[in-house]
Amino acid sequence: MPDFTTFSSLLRITTKYEMPAVRSQLFEAVRDAYPETFEGLVPSKQLGERVFSGPTPHPNEVLNLFVQQKLTSALPMAYYMAAQRGLDSLMDGRLPASARLSPEILHVALRGLMTLREAELNETHHLIFGSKASHHCSTPSCPSRTPTGPATLEAFQKVFDHIVGSSSQLGTKVLQVPEFYEDCGGDLQCVGPGICGNCVERWESGRAGLRKKIWVTLPDVFGLKG
Numbered sequence: 001m002p003d004f005t006t007f008s009s010l011l012r013i014t015t016k017y018e019m020p021a022v023r024s025q026l027f028e029a030v031r032d033a034y035p036e037t038f039e040g041l042v043p044s045k046q047l048g049e050r051v052f053s054g055p056t057p058h059p060n061e062v063l064n065l066f067v068q069q070k071l072t073s074a075l076p077m078a079y080y081m082a083a084q085r086g087l088d089s090l091m092d093g094r095l096p097a098s099a100r101l102s103p104e105i106l107h108v109a110l111r112g113l114m115t116l117r118e119a120e121l122n123e124t125h126h127l128i129f130g131s132k133a134s135h136h137c138s139t140p141s142c143p144s145r146t147p148t149g150p151a152t153l154e155a156f157q158k159v160f161d162h163i164v165g166s167s168s169q170l171g172t173k174v175l176q177v178p179e180f181y182e183d184c185g186g187d188l189q190c191v192g193p194g195i196c197g198n199c200v201e202r203w204e205s206g207r208a209g210l211r212k213k214i215w216v217t218l219p220d221v222f223g224l225k226g
């Protein structure tokens with residue numbers, strides 16, 4: 001994999017001089033990092049801009065290049081990589097010109113980010129605080145057994161805050177696989193005190209479902225359909 005500067009020069013050359021074979025080779029090289037399908041979205045893989053060797057480019061810069069060069073099938077992921085870092089990153093005026101977004105791209109990215117953030121907050125809230133939370137728990141010591149108690153609400157709130165990040169961050173982690181456990185001195189414990197493994201499993205599978213659901217909507221969310 002070349003560095004980003006080399007990659008973008010090569011890509012521009014292949015477009016200018018109509019070299020479709022080289023162009024598809026270049027495209028092939030980034031396909032894994034900007035997958036087209038949900039199955040391609042493997043968390044352990046190098047996703048997004050980290051795929052380039054040398055200095056990691058800003059995701060805005062990659063997005064600009066992919067839009068200009070019409071790498072259409074990589075665009076949903078390229079938009080997501082730029083948007084997930086939040087408003088400040090999308091609108092950062094200190095970035096070099098190549099990483100500053102045009103008003104059109106910025107508008108699409110911001111609107112997409114707001115949609116994703118809202119879905120992430122609503123669905124995660126519903127998953128953790130929703131009425132289904134308590135119904136399946138059979139662990140006597142688990143706070144989920146008394147879903148309206150103050151200790152439970154506090155434990156749920158800790159999990160929620162941990163999974164969606166603080167409200168000041170204004171990005172999104174909706175396509176990441178969330179960590180419900182933290183290392184407490186060699187012991188893995190749920191980030192919500194006392195929450196049992198069954199409850200965590202239910203939340204994990206709920207978030208896995210959300211990941212898939214959101215992935216399918218990305219082309220729509222970033223105005224790439226129709």
Ligand SMILES: [Zn+2]
Pocket residue numbers: 137138139142143144145195196197198199200
């Ligand atoms: Zn439980």
